[in-house]
Amino acid sequence: MFGYYLMLGVRSLRRNPYLTVLMVLTLAIGVAASVSTLTILHVMSGDPIPAKSERLFVPFIDNGARNGYVPGSEPIDMQSTYQDAMNLLRIAPAERGVAMFATGMPVEPPRAGSAPFQAYGLAPTRAFFAMFDVPFRYGQPWSEEDEARGANVVILNRTVAEKMFGEANPVGQRLRMGGEPFTVVGVLGDWNPMPRYYKLIGSGPATGEEFMIPLATAVRKELQPYGSVNCSQARDPGYASLLASECTWIQLWFETRSGADRADLQSALENYASEQRKLGRLPRLAPVELYDVMAWMEKQKVVGNDTRLSAWLAFGFLALCLVNTVGLLLAKFSARAAEVGVRRALGASKRDIFRQFLIETGVVGLAGGVLGLGLAVGALALIGMQSKDMAAVARMDWQMLALTFVLSIAAALIAGLLPTWRACQVTPAIQLKSQ
Incomplete structure (x- = not known):
């Protein structure tokens, strides 16, 4: 019927x-x-990354000044200082750790007659690509040796690579960025997750990062961070002062082997914070927080x-x-x-x-x-x-x-x-x- x-x-x-x-x-x-x-x-x-969202964590250790602080109030910035990021990458019990910041450089295409342009990108540590399952169209991430010595290597996104080199594989080609020659070691595949959960603080082009270079290279070249930089204390001028300061501008992520390893990571962060307080830092005595992907998106009010x-x-x-x-x-x-x-x-x-x-x-x-x-x-x-x-x-x-x-x-x-x-x-x- x-x-x-x-x-x-x-x-x-x-x-x-x-x-x-x-x-x-x-x-x-x-x-x-x-x-x-x-x-x-x-x-x-x-x-945005269901296969491992429960194993990816953003740590937050509040290093703000005590003056005017009300316990339980929302922090102004939830990034890390450079010194905390480097220390935690060494000691945290995690399968992978990534520190990064957004930056930019003028790019001079190798083709004759092509006009230079300003490109916006990311300066992460090498584990970024494995942590966030970043696909490659050509090439691969830079080597551990390149990262250790801050080599002039770059990974381009597909749009920028085709703009400068056409459809050909550009791995091994060279271009000038920030006035220095850089060697192309890879080209990203179709990867532009929305929302951009891995970098919610700060801004960037809607088409995704146009290039990526090692964090050590960006620091060696003294590239300025593009995005949020919050300083709770006055600092001296100069890049070395920024690295040693209490300014927060580094975004930090950790990946554990399983969700059950979260407690070990939390404990390590709390021990680190306790040691830093003995050195006279972290005067607010705020609790150490750890956010998985979905909690981090909720905290940053993505929706x-x-x-x-x-x-x-x-x-x-x-x-x-x-x-x-x-x-x-x-x-x-x-x-x-x-x-x-x-x-x-x-x-x-x-x-x-x-x-x-x-x-x-x-x-x-x-x-x-x-x-x-x-x-x-x-x-x-x-x-x-x-x-x-x-x-x-x-x-x-x-x-x-x-x-x-x-x-x-x-x-x-x-x-x-x-x-x-x-x-x-x-x-x-x-x-x-x-x-």
């Missing part, structure tokens, strides 16, 4: 085309508004209240569209009271009528889902045109694609419950007498 009722539902779409178009359009607009905002929320709040509010408003608009759809379905089904009366007189039960009309509303929902999907894709495209950051998150995956149809059909079925129930209450005798 389902196939028969489905055929009736498809035919009913042509019975009153204007009313059908109005219902489908109303439902599609509500679904498109909800799905487009929910898609952005889904991308921003999803687990803000504005995004959540937009999602709630979109679903409120969907509810308003459903109210209108209920009215349209009531009008549609009321006009078929005579048909229902005849069917009931011929032996159809209320359950049969209810099933038939509910399947018909499901057909309306399916049509609304198809149209809503097109409208949602168009809405996301318009949102993505606002900025490169929005373009990176305004993209629909297969989960949201499936949700579009599920939401549309479910919304139609919910909207059809009252009209369908009203249709089942038709009295056959009254309808037959009026014919």
Whole structure:
């Protein structure tokens, strides 16, 4: 019977085309508004590295001044000092540790006639690529020897590599960065996670890091950090003073072998903090904190209240569209009271009528889902045109694609419950007498 009722539902779409178009359009607009905002929320709040998000940790040791500090208050900055980062990389019981900071340099392409440009990149330690599962199109990470001596080696992203070298493999080629020759050792594959969970503090291009060089190289060249630098105490001018200061500007990550090793890492951090307090540092006596990926994203408010509010408003608009759809379905089904009366007189039960009309509303929902999907894709495209950051998150995956149809059909079925129930209450005798 389902196939028969489905055929009736498809035919009913042509019975009153204007009313059908109005219902489908109303439902599609509500679904498109909800799905487009929910898609952005889904991308921003999803687990960016599910295979190991419970094994990646950001430590926070508060080194701020005691003056004006209120215990329990939110810190101004949650990065690390250079000295803490280097010390913790040596002593922390972790499978991998990464220290990094954002920076930039002028780049001179090797092609004759190509204009120099300012590039923005990242200066991490070598474990960065294994820790965050970074794919390579060509080459590989720099060697441990290159890192130890702060060699002039660079890894380019795909866009910059093609801009300077075309489609050819540029590994081994040289270019000038910051006035010095650098050797290309690798080209990143398609890797631009959104949100950029590994570097939430600070800014950078929406297309991802344009280059990466060893942290030791950036320090040797005295490259300035691009992003947040917070100094709780006055320091002398000069780069050496920055390295030895209490200024926080290094982002630090650790990867453990399993989530159960978190306690060992926490204990090591607390022991380190205790030793530093004996040396007269860390005057706030704040507890040492450790955040996994999802907790870190929550702490940094990757999904803000504005995004959540937009999602709630979109679903409120969907509810308003459903109210209108209920009215349209009531009008549609009321006009078929005579048909229902005849069917009931011929032996159809209320359950049969209810099933038939509910399947018909499901057909309306399916049509609304198809149209809503097109409208949602168009809405996301318009949102993505606002900025490169929005373009990176305004993209629909297969989960949201499936949700579009599920939401549309479910919304139609919910909207059809009252009209369908009203249709089942038709009295056959009254309808037959009026014919």
